[in-house]
Amino acid sequence: MVTGPLEGKSALVTGGSRGVGAGIVARLAADGARVAFTYAHSKERAQQVADAVAATGGVAQAIRADSLVEVDVVSAVAHTVDHFGGLDILVNNAGVGSFTEITDLTMTEIDAMLTVNVRSAIVAIRESLAHLGEGGRIINIGSINADRMPFPGGSIYAMTKGALSSLTRGLARELAPRGITINNVQPGPVDTDANPADGPAASAMLGVMAVDRFGTAAEVGAFVSFLAGPEAAYITGASLNIDGGFGG
Structure with missing residues:
Protein backbone atom coordinates (compact mmCIF):
# COMPACT_ATOMS: atom_id res chain seq x y z
CA MET A 1 0.00 0.00 0.00
CA VAL A 2 1.25 3.46 -0.93
CA THR A 3 1.57 6.07 1.81
CA GLY A 4 2.13 9.76 1.32
CA PRO A 5 0.66 13.23 1.84
CA LEU A 6 -2.69 12.16 0.34
CA GLU A 7 -3.02 8.94 2.33
CA GLY A 8 -6.63 8.30 3.30
CA LYS A 9 -7.99 10.67 0.66
CA SER A 10 -10.36 9.74 -2.17
CA ALA A 11 -10.15 11.49 -5.53
CA LEU A 12 -12.07 11.68 -8.79
CA VAL A 13 -10.27 12.72 -11.98
CA THR A 14 -12.38 13.30 -15.08
CA GLY A 15 -10.75 12.30 -18.35
CA GLY A 16 -8.02 10.30 -16.65
CA SER A 17 -7.27 7.54 -19.15
CA ARG A 18 -4.67 9.33 -21.26
CA GLY A 19 -2.28 12.24 -21.49
CA VAL A 20 -2.32 14.81 -18.71
CA GLY A 21 -5.21 13.05 -16.97
CA ALA A 22 -3.30 9.78 -16.73
CA GLY A 23 -0.32 11.65 -15.30
CA ILE A 24 -2.56 13.18 -12.65
CA VAL A 25 -4.08 9.82 -11.74
CA ALA A 26 -0.65 8.25 -11.41
CA ARG A 27 0.71 10.99 -9.16
CA LEU A 28 -2.32 11.24 -6.87
CA ALA A 29 -2.18 7.48 -6.39
CA ALA A 30 1.58 7.55 -5.83
CA ASP A 31 1.01 10.12 -3.08
CA GLY A 32 -1.45 7.82 -1.33
CA ALA A 33 -4.90 8.77 -2.65
CA ARG A 34 -7.46 6.25 -3.82
CA VAL A 35 -8.32 7.48 -7.30
CA ALA A 36 -11.36 6.99 -9.50
CA PHE A 37 -11.09 8.34 -13.02
CA THR A 38 -13.41 8.59 -15.98
CA TYR A 39 -12.92 7.61 -19.58
CA ALA A 40 -15.23 8.10 -22.55
CA HIS A 41 -14.11 5.55 -25.13
CA SER A 42 -11.26 3.08 -24.66
CA LYS A 43 -11.85 0.66 -21.79
CA GLU A 44 -8.55 -1.04 -22.63
CA ARG A 45 -6.55 2.18 -22.32
CA ALA A 46 -8.29 3.04 -19.05
CA GLN A 47 -7.57 -0.40 -17.63
CA GLN A 48 -3.91 0.00 -18.52
CA VAL A 49 -3.79 3.17 -16.41
CA ALA A 50 -5.49 1.40 -13.48
CA ASP A 51 -3.18 -1.63 -13.80
CA ALA A 52 -0.08 0.58 -13.85
CA VAL A 53 -1.20 2.24 -10.61
CA ALA A 54 -1.92 -1.15 -9.02
CA ALA A 55 1.52 -2.42 -10.04
CA THR A 56 3.12 0.28 -7.88
CA GLY A 57 0.90 -0.46 -4.88
CA GLY A 58 -1.68 2.26 -5.52
CA VAL A 59 -5.45 2.18 -5.94
CA ALA A 60 -7.21 3.38 -9.08
CA GLN A 61 -10.53 2.52 -10.64
CA ALA A 62 -11.76 3.38 -14.13
CA ILE A 63 -15.34 4.59 -14.62
CA ARG A 64 -16.99 4.76 -18.04
CA ALA A 65 -18.45 8.27 -18.21
CA ASP A 66 -18.71 10.64 -21.15
CA SER A 67 -18.36 14.28 -20.07
CA LEU A 68 -20.70 15.27 -22.91
CA VAL A 69 -23.48 13.53 -20.98
CA GLU A 70 -24.65 15.13 -17.73
CA VAL A 71 -26.00 11.94 -16.19
CA ASP A 72 -22.63 10.24 -16.76
CA VAL A 73 -20.83 12.95 -14.79
CA VAL A 74 -23.39 12.74 -11.99
CA SER A 75 -23.03 8.97 -11.89
CA ALA A 76 -19.23 9.16 -11.80
CA VAL A 77 -19.33 11.26 -8.63
CA ALA A 78 -21.88 8.91 -7.03
CA HIS A 79 -19.87 5.84 -8.01
CA THR A 80 -16.68 7.30 -6.50
CA VAL A 81 -18.43 8.10 -3.22
CA ASP A 82 -20.06 4.68 -3.06
CA HIS A 83 -16.86 2.82 -3.87
CA PHE A 84 -14.47 4.74 -1.61
CA GLY A 85 -16.91 5.88 1.05
CA GLY A 86 -16.42 9.58 0.38
CA LEU A 87 -14.76 12.20 -1.76
CA ASP A 88 -11.97 14.60 -0.85
CA ILE A 89 -10.46 15.71 -4.16
CA LEU A 90 -12.10 16.55 -7.48
CA VAL A 91 -9.96 17.17 -10.56
CA ASN A 92 -11.85 18.47 -13.59
CA ASN A 93 -9.46 17.44 -16.33
CA ALA A 94 -11.73 16.28 -19.16
CA GLY A 95 -11.43 18.59 -22.14
CA VAL A 96 -11.76 18.79 -25.91
CA GLY A 97 -10.51 21.26 -28.46
CA SER A 98 -11.21 22.04 -32.10
CA PHE A 99 -8.64 24.45 -33.50
CA THR A 100 -9.83 26.30 -36.56
CA GLU A 101 -11.08 29.77 -37.30
CA ILE A 102 -14.52 30.54 -35.93
CA THR A 103 -16.18 30.76 -39.35
CA ASP A 104 -15.07 27.19 -40.08
CA LEU A 105 -16.16 25.68 -36.76
CA THR A 106 -19.46 23.82 -36.71
CA MET A 107 -21.90 24.49 -33.90
CA THR A 108 -21.53 20.84 -32.94
CA GLU A 109 -17.82 21.41 -32.34
CA ILE A 110 -18.50 24.61 -30.42
CA ASP A 111 -21.17 22.96 -28.27
CA ALA A 112 -18.83 20.07 -27.49
CA MET A 113 -16.14 22.45 -26.20
CA LEU A 114 -18.66 24.37 -24.10
CA THR A 115 -20.19 21.19 -22.69
CA VAL A 116 -17.04 19.23 -21.89
CA ASN A 117 -14.72 22.08 -20.95
CA VAL A 118 -17.16 24.16 -18.90
CA ARG A 119 -20.56 22.61 -18.27
CA SER A 120 -19.27 19.19 -17.20
CA ALA A 121 -16.93 20.85 -14.70
CA ILE A 122 -19.85 22.77 -13.21
CA VAL A 123 -21.91 19.58 -12.96
CA ALA A 124 -19.07 17.69 -11.29
CA ILE A 125 -18.50 20.51 -8.81
CA ARG A 126 -22.20 20.79 -7.92
CA GLU A 127 -22.47 17.04 -7.36
CA SER A 128 -19.21 16.83 -5.40
CA LEU A 129 -20.11 19.61 -2.97
CA ALA A 130 -22.58 17.30 -1.25
CA HIS A 131 -19.60 15.15 -0.23
CA LEU A 132 -16.56 17.42 0.08
CA GLY A 133 -15.87 18.57 3.60
CA GLU A 134 -13.27 20.57 5.50
CA GLY A 135 -9.97 20.27 3.67
CA GLY A 136 -11.68 19.37 0.38
CA ARG A 137 -9.94 20.25 -2.86
CA ILE A 138 -11.27 21.13 -6.31
CA ILE A 139 -8.70 21.52 -9.07
CA ASN A 140 -9.70 22.57 -12.56
CA ILE A 141 -7.37 21.88 -15.46
CA GLY A 142 -7.52 24.92 -17.71
CA SER A 143 -4.97 26.07 -20.25
CA ILE A 144 -2.44 28.83 -20.71
CA ASN A 145 -4.49 29.63 -23.82
CA ALA A 146 -7.01 31.30 -21.51
CA ASP A 147 -4.44 34.08 -21.16
CA ARG A 148 -2.33 33.76 -24.30
CA MET A 149 -3.44 32.59 -27.73
CA PRO A 150 -0.63 33.53 -30.14
CA PHE A 151 -2.07 31.62 -33.10
CA PRO A 152 -5.36 31.89 -35.02
CA GLY A 153 -7.97 29.18 -34.62
CA GLY A 154 -8.14 28.86 -30.85
CA SER A 155 -10.70 31.50 -29.91
CA ILE A 156 -13.52 29.26 -28.67
CA TYR A 157 -11.19 26.84 -26.91
CA ALA A 158 -9.48 29.78 -25.19
CA MET A 159 -12.87 31.19 -24.18
CA THR A 160 -13.86 27.93 -22.49
CA LYS A 161 -10.61 27.81 -20.54
CA GLY A 162 -11.05 31.45 -19.57
CA ALA A 163 -14.47 30.51 -18.21
CA LEU A 164 -12.82 27.92 -15.93
CA SER A 165 -10.49 30.61 -14.60
CA SER A 166 -13.42 32.92 -13.83
CA LEU A 167 -15.42 30.09 -12.29
CA THR A 168 -12.49 29.27 -10.03
CA ARG A 169 -12.14 32.84 -8.78
CA GLY A 170 -15.84 33.15 -8.08
CA LEU A 171 -16.26 29.81 -6.34
CA ALA A 172 -13.27 30.43 -4.06
CA ARG A 173 -15.44 32.97 -2.21
CA ASN A 183 -7.71 26.32 -8.02
CA ASN A 184 -7.14 26.32 -11.76
CA VAL A 185 -4.00 24.80 -13.28
CA GLN A 186 -3.07 26.22 -16.69
CA PRO A 187 -0.65 23.96 -18.58
CA GLY A 188 1.20 25.04 -21.67
CA PRO A 189 2.24 22.54 -24.35
CA VAL A 190 2.53 19.05 -22.82
CA ASP A 191 3.91 16.04 -24.64
CA THR A 192 0.95 13.68 -25.11
CA ASP A 193 -0.48 11.46 -27.84
CA ALA A 194 -2.81 14.28 -28.82
CA ASN A 195 -0.08 16.93 -28.80
CA PRO A 196 3.29 15.22 -29.33
CA ALA A 197 6.52 17.10 -28.77
CA ASP A 198 7.60 16.10 -32.26
CA GLY A 199 4.26 16.87 -33.92
CA PRO A 200 3.63 19.28 -36.79
CA ALA A 201 2.74 22.20 -34.48
CA ALA A 202 5.64 21.69 -32.08
CA SER A 203 8.14 24.06 -33.68
CA ALA A 204 5.64 26.92 -33.74
CA MET A 205 4.79 26.43 -30.08
CA LEU A 206 8.43 26.16 -29.03
CA GLY A 207 9.03 29.43 -30.84
CA VAL A 208 6.87 31.32 -28.33
CA MET A 209 8.17 29.56 -25.20
CA ALA A 210 10.98 30.47 -22.83
CA VAL A 211 11.82 26.82 -22.10
CA ASP A 212 12.90 24.91 -25.19
CA ARG A 213 10.82 21.80 -24.60
CA PHE A 214 7.29 20.57 -23.96
CA GLY A 215 6.18 19.74 -20.44
CA THR A 216 5.33 16.23 -19.30
CA ALA A 217 2.15 14.76 -17.87
CA ALA A 218 4.15 13.76 -14.79
CA GLU A 219 5.10 17.40 -14.17
CA VAL A 220 1.48 18.51 -14.34
CA GLY A 221 0.50 15.58 -12.11
CA ALA A 222 3.04 16.65 -9.48
CA PHE A 223 1.67 20.20 -9.52
CA VAL A 224 -1.90 19.00 -9.13
CA SER A 225 -0.97 16.64 -6.31
CA PHE A 226 0.68 19.49 -4.42
CA LEU A 227 -2.49 21.57 -4.72
CA ALA A 228 -4.49 18.58 -3.47
CA GLY A 229 -2.30 18.21 -0.40
CA PRO A 230 -2.15 19.80 3.04
CA GLU A 231 0.68 22.21 2.20
CA ALA A 232 -1.51 24.06 -0.32
CA ALA A 233 -4.28 24.96 2.13
CA TYR A 234 -3.61 28.71 1.77
CA ILE A 235 -3.94 28.69 -2.03
CA THR A 236 -7.43 29.22 -3.45
CA GLY A 237 -9.05 31.06 -6.34
CA ALA A 238 -5.77 31.02 -8.23
CA SER A 239 -4.99 30.31 -11.87
CA LEU A 240 -1.50 28.85 -11.80
CA ASN A 241 0.60 28.45 -14.93
CA ILE A 242 2.81 25.47 -15.68
CA ASP A 243 3.69 26.48 -19.22
CA GLY A 244 7.42 26.80 -19.86
CA GLY A 245 7.05 30.56 -20.30
CA PHE A 246 4.53 30.20 -23.12
CA GLY A 247 3.80 33.37 -25.07
CA GLY A 248 6.39 35.54 -23.35
Missing part, protein backbone atom coordinates in the same frame (compact mmCIF):
# COMPACT_ATOMS: atom_id res chain seq x y z
CA GLU A 174 -18.33 30.55 -1.86
CA LEU A 175 -16.28 27.57 -0.77
CA ALA A 176 -13.79 29.13 1.65
CA PRO A 177 -16.26 29.20 4.58
CA ARG A 178 -16.64 25.43 4.12
CA GLY A 179 -12.88 24.85 4.25
CA ILE A 180 -12.73 23.85 0.58
CA THR A 181 -10.16 25.29 -1.80
CA ILE A 182 -10.51 25.55 -5.57
Whole structure:
Protein backbone atom coordinates (compact mmCIF):
# COMPACT_ATOMS: atom_id res chain seq x y z
CA MET A 1 0.00 0.00 0.00
CA VAL A 2 1.25 3.46 -0.93
CA THR A 3 1.57 6.07 1.81
CA GLY A 4 2.13 9.76 1.32
CA PRO A 5 0.66 13.23 1.84
CA LEU A 6 -2.69 12.16 0.34
CA GLU A 7 -3.02 8.94 2.33
CA GLY A 8 -6.63 8.30 3.30
CA LYS A 9 -7.99 10.67 0.66
CA SER A 10 -10.36 9.74 -2.17
CA ALA A 11 -10.15 11.49 -5.53
CA LEU A 12 -12.07 11.68 -8.79
CA VAL A 13 -10.27 12.72 -11.98
CA THR A 14 -12.38 13.30 -15.08
CA GLY A 15 -10.75 12.30 -18.35
CA GLY A 16 -8.02 10.30 -16.65
CA SER A 17 -7.27 7.54 -19.15
CA ARG A 18 -4.67 9.33 -21.26
CA GLY A 19 -2.28 12.24 -21.49
CA VAL A 20 -2.32 14.81 -18.71
CA GLY A 21 -5.21 13.05 -16.97
CA ALA A 22 -3.30 9.78 -16.73
CA GLY A 23 -0.32 11.65 -15.30
CA ILE A 24 -2.56 13.18 -12.65
CA VAL A 25 -4.08 9.82 -11.74
CA ALA A 26 -0.65 8.25 -11.41
CA ARG A 27 0.71 10.99 -9.16
CA LEU A 28 -2.32 11.24 -6.87
CA ALA A 29 -2.18 7.48 -6.39
CA ALA A 30 1.58 7.55 -5.83
CA ASP A 31 1.01 10.12 -3.08
CA GLY A 32 -1.45 7.82 -1.33
CA ALA A 33 -4.90 8.77 -2.65
CA ARG A 34 -7.46 6.25 -3.82
CA VAL A 35 -8.32 7.48 -7.30
CA ALA A 36 -11.36 6.99 -9.50
CA PHE A 37 -11.09 8.34 -13.02
CA THR A 38 -13.41 8.59 -15.98
CA TYR A 39 -12.92 7.61 -19.58
CA ALA A 40 -15.23 8.10 -22.55
CA HIS A 41 -14.11 5.55 -25.13
CA SER A 42 -11.26 3.08 -24.66
CA LYS A 43 -11.85 0.66 -21.79
CA GLU A 44 -8.55 -1.04 -22.63
CA ARG A 45 -6.55 2.18 -22.32
CA ALA A 46 -8.29 3.04 -19.05
CA GLN A 47 -7.57 -0.40 -17.63
CA GLN A 48 -3.91 0.00 -18.52
CA VAL A 49 -3.79 3.17 -16.41
CA ALA A 50 -5.49 1.40 -13.48
CA ASP A 51 -3.18 -1.63 -13.80
CA ALA A 52 -0.08 0.58 -13.85
CA VAL A 53 -1.20 2.24 -10.61
CA ALA A 54 -1.92 -1.15 -9.02
CA ALA A 55 1.52 -2.42 -10.04
CA THR A 56 3.12 0.28 -7.88
CA GLY A 57 0.90 -0.46 -4.88
CA GLY A 58 -1.68 2.26 -5.52
CA VAL A 59 -5.45 2.18 -5.94
CA ALA A 60 -7.21 3.38 -9.08
CA GLN A 61 -10.53 2.52 -10.64
CA ALA A 62 -11.76 3.38 -14.13
CA ILE A 63 -15.34 4.59 -14.62
CA ARG A 64 -16.99 4.76 -18.04
CA ALA A 65 -18.45 8.27 -18.21
CA ASP A 66 -18.71 10.64 -21.15
CA SER A 67 -18.36 14.28 -20.07
CA LEU A 68 -20.70 15.27 -22.91
CA VAL A 69 -23.48 13.53 -20.98
CA GLU A 70 -24.65 15.13 -17.73
CA VAL A 71 -26.00 11.94 -16.19
CA ASP A 72 -22.63 10.24 -16.76
CA VAL A 73 -20.83 12.95 -14.79
CA VAL A 74 -23.39 12.74 -11.99
CA SER A 75 -23.03 8.97 -11.89
CA ALA A 76 -19.23 9.16 -11.80
CA VAL A 77 -19.33 11.26 -8.63
CA ALA A 78 -21.88 8.91 -7.03
CA HIS A 79 -19.87 5.84 -8.01
CA THR A 80 -16.68 7.30 -6.50
CA VAL A 81 -18.43 8.10 -3.22
CA ASP A 82 -20.06 4.68 -3.06
CA HIS A 83 -16.86 2.82 -3.87
CA PHE A 84 -14.47 4.74 -1.61
CA GLY A 85 -16.91 5.88 1.05
CA GLY A 86 -16.42 9.58 0.38
CA LEU A 87 -14.76 12.20 -1.76
CA ASP A 88 -11.97 14.60 -0.85
CA ILE A 89 -10.46 15.71 -4.16
CA LEU A 90 -12.10 16.55 -7.48
CA VAL A 91 -9.96 17.17 -10.56
CA ASN A 92 -11.85 18.47 -13.59
CA ASN A 93 -9.46 17.44 -16.33
CA ALA A 94 -11.73 16.28 -19.16
CA GLY A 95 -11.43 18.59 -22.14
CA VAL A 96 -11.76 18.79 -25.91
CA GLY A 97 -10.51 21.26 -28.46
CA SER A 98 -11.21 22.04 -32.10
CA PHE A 99 -8.64 24.45 -33.50
CA THR A 100 -9.83 26.30 -36.56
CA GLU A 101 -11.08 29.77 -37.30
CA ILE A 102 -14.52 30.54 -35.93
CA THR A 103 -16.18 30.76 -39.35
CA ASP A 104 -15.07 27.19 -40.08
CA LEU A 105 -16.16 25.68 -36.76
CA THR A 106 -19.46 23.82 -36.71
CA MET A 107 -21.90 24.49 -33.90
CA THR A 108 -21.53 20.84 -32.94
CA GLU A 109 -17.82 21.41 -32.34
CA ILE A 110 -18.50 24.61 -30.42
CA ASP A 111 -21.17 22.96 -28.27
CA ALA A 112 -18.83 20.07 -27.49
CA MET A 113 -16.14 22.45 -26.20
CA LEU A 114 -18.66 24.37 -24.10
CA THR A 115 -20.19 21.19 -22.69
CA VAL A 116 -17.04 19.23 -21.89
CA ASN A 117 -14.72 22.08 -20.95
CA VAL A 118 -17.16 24.16 -18.90
CA ARG A 119 -20.56 22.61 -18.27
CA SER A 120 -19.27 19.19 -17.20
CA ALA A 121 -16.93 20.85 -14.70
CA ILE A 122 -19.85 22.77 -13.21
CA VAL A 123 -21.91 19.58 -12.96
CA ALA A 124 -19.07 17.69 -11.29
CA ILE A 125 -18.50 20.51 -8.81
CA ARG A 126 -22.20 20.79 -7.92
CA GLU A 127 -22.47 17.04 -7.36
CA SER A 128 -19.21 16.83 -5.40
CA LEU A 129 -20.11 19.61 -2.97
CA ALA A 130 -22.58 17.30 -1.25
CA HIS A 131 -19.60 15.15 -0.23
CA LEU A 132 -16.56 17.42 0.08
CA GLY A 133 -15.87 18.57 3.60
CA GLU A 134 -13.27 20.57 5.50
CA GLY A 135 -9.97 20.27 3.67
CA GLY A 136 -11.68 19.37 0.38
CA ARG A 137 -9.94 20.25 -2.86
CA ILE A 138 -11.27 21.13 -6.31
CA ILE A 139 -8.70 21.52 -9.07
CA ASN A 140 -9.70 22.57 -12.56
CA ILE A 141 -7.37 21.88 -15.46
CA GLY A 142 -7.52 24.92 -17.71
CA SER A 143 -4.97 26.07 -20.25
CA ILE A 144 -2.44 28.83 -20.71
CA ASN A 145 -4.49 29.63 -23.82
CA ALA A 146 -7.01 31.30 -21.51
CA ASP A 147 -4.44 34.08 -21.16
CA ARG A 148 -2.33 33.76 -24.30
CA MET A 149 -3.44 32.59 -27.73
CA PRO A 150 -0.63 33.53 -30.14
CA PHE A 151 -2.07 31.62 -33.10
CA PRO A 152 -5.36 31.89 -35.02
CA GLY A 153 -7.97 29.18 -34.62
CA GLY A 154 -8.14 28.86 -30.85
CA SER A 155 -10.70 31.50 -29.91
CA ILE A 156 -13.52 29.26 -28.67
CA TYR A 157 -11.19 26.84 -26.91
CA ALA A 158 -9.48 29.78 -25.19
CA MET A 159 -12.87 31.19 -24.18
CA THR A 160 -13.86 27.93 -22.49
CA LYS A 161 -10.61 27.81 -20.54
CA GLY A 162 -11.05 31.45 -19.57
CA ALA A 163 -14.47 30.51 -18.21
CA LEU A 164 -12.82 27.92 -15.93
CA SER A 165 -10.49 30.61 -14.60
CA SER A 166 -13.42 32.92 -13.83
CA LEU A 167 -15.42 30.09 -12.29
CA THR A 168 -12.49 29.27 -10.03
CA ARG A 169 -12.14 32.84 -8.78
CA GLY A 170 -15.84 33.15 -8.08
CA LEU A 171 -16.26 29.81 -6.34
CA ALA A 172 -13.27 30.43 -4.06
CA ARG A 173 -15.44 32.97 -2.21
CA GLU A 174 -18.33 30.55 -1.86
CA LEU A 175 -16.28 27.57 -0.77
CA ALA A 176 -13.79 29.13 1.65
CA PRO A 177 -16.26 29.20 4.58
CA ARG A 178 -16.64 25.43 4.12
CA GLY A 179 -12.88 24.85 4.25
CA ILE A 180 -12.73 23.85 0.58
CA THR A 181 -10.16 25.29 -1.80
CA ILE A 182 -10.51 25.55 -5.57
CA ASN A 183 -7.71 26.32 -8.02
CA ASN A 184 -7.14 26.32 -11.76
CA VAL A 185 -4.00 24.80 -13.28
CA GLN A 186 -3.07 26.22 -16.69
CA PRO A 187 -0.65 23.96 -18.58
CA GLY A 188 1.20 25.04 -21.67
CA PRO A 189 2.24 22.54 -24.35
CA VAL A 190 2.53 19.05 -22.82
CA ASP A 191 3.91 16.04 -24.64
CA THR A 192 0.95 13.68 -25.11
CA ASP A 193 -0.48 11.46 -27.84
CA ALA A 194 -2.81 14.28 -28.82
CA ASN A 195 -0.08 16.93 -28.80
CA PRO A 196 3.29 15.22 -29.33
CA ALA A 197 6.52 17.10 -28.77
CA ASP A 198 7.60 16.10 -32.26
CA GLY A 199 4.26 16.87 -33.92
CA PRO A 200 3.63 19.28 -36.79
CA ALA A 201 2.74 22.20 -34.48
CA ALA A 202 5.64 21.69 -32.08
CA SER A 203 8.14 24.06 -33.68
CA ALA A 204 5.64 26.92 -33.74
CA MET A 205 4.79 26.43 -30.08
CA LEU A 206 8.43 26.16 -29.03
CA GLY A 207 9.03 29.43 -30.84
CA VAL A 208 6.87 31.32 -28.33
CA MET A 209 8.17 29.56 -25.20
CA ALA A 210 10.98 30.47 -22.83
CA VAL A 211 11.82 26.82 -22.10
CA ASP A 212 12.90 24.91 -25.19
CA ARG A 213 10.82 21.80 -24.60
CA PHE A 214 7.29 20.57 -23.96
CA GLY A 215 6.18 19.74 -20.44
CA THR A 216 5.33 16.23 -19.30
CA ALA A 217 2.15 14.76 -17.87
CA ALA A 218 4.15 13.76 -14.79
CA GLU A 219 5.10 17.40 -14.17
CA VAL A 220 1.48 18.51 -14.34
CA GLY A 221 0.50 15.58 -12.11
CA ALA A 222 3.04 16.65 -9.48
CA PHE A 223 1.67 20.20 -9.52
CA VAL A 224 -1.90 19.00 -9.13
CA SER A 225 -0.97 16.64 -6.31
CA PHE A 226 0.68 19.49 -4.42
CA LEU A 227 -2.49 21.57 -4.72
CA ALA A 228 -4.49 18.58 -3.47
CA GLY A 229 -2.30 18.21 -0.40
CA PRO A 230 -2.15 19.80 3.04
CA GLU A 231 0.68 22.21 2.20
CA ALA A 232 -1.51 24.06 -0.32
CA ALA A 233 -4.28 24.96 2.13
CA TYR A 234 -3.61 28.71 1.77
CA ILE A 235 -3.94 28.69 -2.03
CA THR A 236 -7.43 29.22 -3.45
CA GLY A 237 -9.05 31.06 -6.34
CA ALA A 238 -5.77 31.02 -8.23
CA SER A 239 -4.99 30.31 -11.87
CA LEU A 240 -1.50 28.85 -11.80
CA ASN A 241 0.60 28.45 -14.93
CA ILE A 242 2.81 25.47 -15.68
CA ASP A 243 3.69 26.48 -19.22
CA GLY A 244 7.42 26.80 -19.86
CA GLY A 245 7.05 30.56 -20.30
CA PHE A 246 4.53 30.20 -23.12
CA GLY A 247 3.80 33.37 -25.07
CA GLY A 248 6.39 35.54 -23.35
